[in-house]
Amino acid sequence: MKRDPVVILVVAMVVSLMLVFAINLVRHAPRKASAIQLNGQAPDFTLQALDGSSIRLSDFRGKVVVLNFWATWCEPCKVEMPWFVELQKQYGPSGLQFLGVAMDDASPKEIAGFAHDMGVNYPILLGQEAVGDAYGGVQFLPETFYINRDGKLVDRAFGLKGRGEIEDHVKKVLGLTGVAKN
Amino acid sequence: MSCYERAFRRWVLVRLLPRAASARLIMMNRLALTVLWSAALLTPCVAQELAVKKGPTVTMAPAPLTTVTRGKSNSVELQFRVAAGFHINSNQPAERYLIPTAVKLDPPTDLVVGKTTYPPGKESSFAFAPDEKLSVYTGDFAVTVQVRPLASVLPGKYEIRGKLRYQACDNAQCYPAKTLPLQFEVKVVKAPVPPAKNPPQSPHEHR
Numbered sequence: 521m522k523r524d525p526v527v528i529l530v531v532a533m534v535v536s537l538m539l540v541f542a543i544n545l546v547r548h549a550p551r552k553a554s555a556i557q558l559n560g561q562a563p564d565f566t567l568q569a570l571d572g573s574s575i576r577l578s579d580f581r582g583k584v585v586v587l588n589f590w591a592t593w594c595e596p597c598k599v600e601m602p603w604f605v606e607l608q609k610q611y612g613p614s615g616l617q618f619l620g621v622a623m624d625d626a627s628p629k630e631i632a633g634f635a636h637d638m639g640v641n642y643p644i645l646l647g648q649e650a651v652g653d654a655y656g657g658v659q660f661l662p663e664t665f666y667i668n669r670d671g672k673l674v675d676r677a678f679g680l681k682g683r684g685e686i687e688d689h690v691k692k693v694l695g696l697t698g699v700a701k702n
Numbered sequence: 703m704s705c706y707e708r709a710f711r712r713w714v715l716v717r718l719l720p721r722a723a724s725a726r727l728i729m730m731n732r733l734a735l736t737v738l739w740s741a742a743l744l745t746p747c748v749a750q751e752l753a754v755k756k757g758p759t760v761t762m763a764p765a766p767l768t769t770v771t772r773g774k775s776n777s778v779e780l781q782f783r784v785a786a787g788f789h790i791n792s793n794q795p796a797e798r799y800l801i802p803t804a805v806k807l808d809p810p811t812d813l814v815v816g817k818t819t820y821p822p823g824k825e826s827s828f829a830f831a832p833d834e835k836l837s838v839y840t841g842d843f844a845v846t847v848q849v850r851p852l853a854s855v856l857p858g859k860y861e862i863r864g865k866l867r868y869q870a871c872d873n874a875q876c877y878p879a880k881t882l883p884l885q886f887e888v889k890v891v892k893a894p895v896p897p898a899k900n901p902p903q904s905p906h907e908h909r
Contacts, residue, residue, distance in 0.1 A: 593799055593800055593801045593869055593876065593879070594871070594875075595800070595828070595830060595831060595871060595876065596831075596871070596874055597876070598831075599830050623878075625879075626799070630799075634799055659877070660875040660878075661875060661878075662875065679875035680830045680874045
């Protein structure tokens with residue numbers, strides 16, 4: 521079959537444009553949180569806590585960790601914090617540990633003041649971009665990751681969720697599904 | 703099912719159409735058809751991807767050329783639009799931890815930028831905190847800046863650049879603060895000559 525050179529030229533142009541576009545998209549698109557594999561090992565990190573100590577995620581192996589990325593300027597994050605405080609009190613004895621990662625430009629002193637005002641009873645870590653990248657880029661806040669006792673990432677929540685939904689996630693990862701709420 | 707998966711399925715369906723139905727198509731270049739079909743099916747996916755990537759935006763309407771008088775303070779209004787579904791903090795947010803919307807201008811040497819006037823924020827409650835009122839901008843809002851060309855500046859067009867810093871949220875999540883580059887022009891003119899008072903009627907001034 522004889523091929524029309526005009527058609528071949530158009531096809532070549534379309535293919536070239538698509539290739540350039542795709543390469544550009546892949547190069548510049550930030551990694552998405554959806555790219556993080558559930559049931560894979562949660563990316564480990566070491567971050568400085570507000571009290572100056574270094575906290576490593578893998579040190580909490582054996583506990584269920586709820587890793588919450590937040591910032592002082594994020595109102596929905598602020599809404600969740602009192603719930604986290606309550607859930608930490610309620611399920612801490614069952615092996616639950618909340619960790620807050622502040623993705624903030626504010627000074628550690630301001631972050632500490634905010635956390636104090638909110639009555640936070642779990643460690644607040646000073647976030648770094650590399651840690652955010654490891655968890656998919658953290659393009660908006662809040663983002664919450666649920667890590668089981670083996671250090672596997674088993675669930676995640678983007679944006680503000682209701683208290684009931686958060687508690688359901690916690691109970692599921694703790695293996696307490698079916699336990700009546702207090 | 704992702705957009706790409708749906709596109710792939712449609713593509714497979716097209717490829718598996720009975721040959722009788724595609725007899726006319728066979729006359730054409732198969733490679734061309736494949737590529738063009740792929741492009742047609744993937745275009746919506748790419749557009750969707752780009753829309754997600756774009757995120758919340760504030761845009762500035764092209765500012766009309768404002769005439770400003772040399773040696774005097776003149777108002778220049780800058781019009782902004784917050785994308786639908788998002789809000790940004792006003793210049794006076796309800797809480798000190800929130801990031802205020804702010805304009806910062808970097809004028810040429812002979813122009814002085816004075817007071818910047820922001821509109822009052824709209825007191826709004828959102829689904830994430832129904833009992834709390836936040837001071838926000840949504841939709842269109844205008845910021846007025848005072849521009850005063852020095853008395854010595856040459857008349858003509860001058861470009862003023864700057865930036866708008868804002869931090870946007872929707873009903874469930876917040877995005878890191880962003881900076882929107884600003885650019886507008888002003889036309890500097892000489893102060894109008896005041897109308898002459900009644901000239902003396904005689905060459906001799908009477909006091």
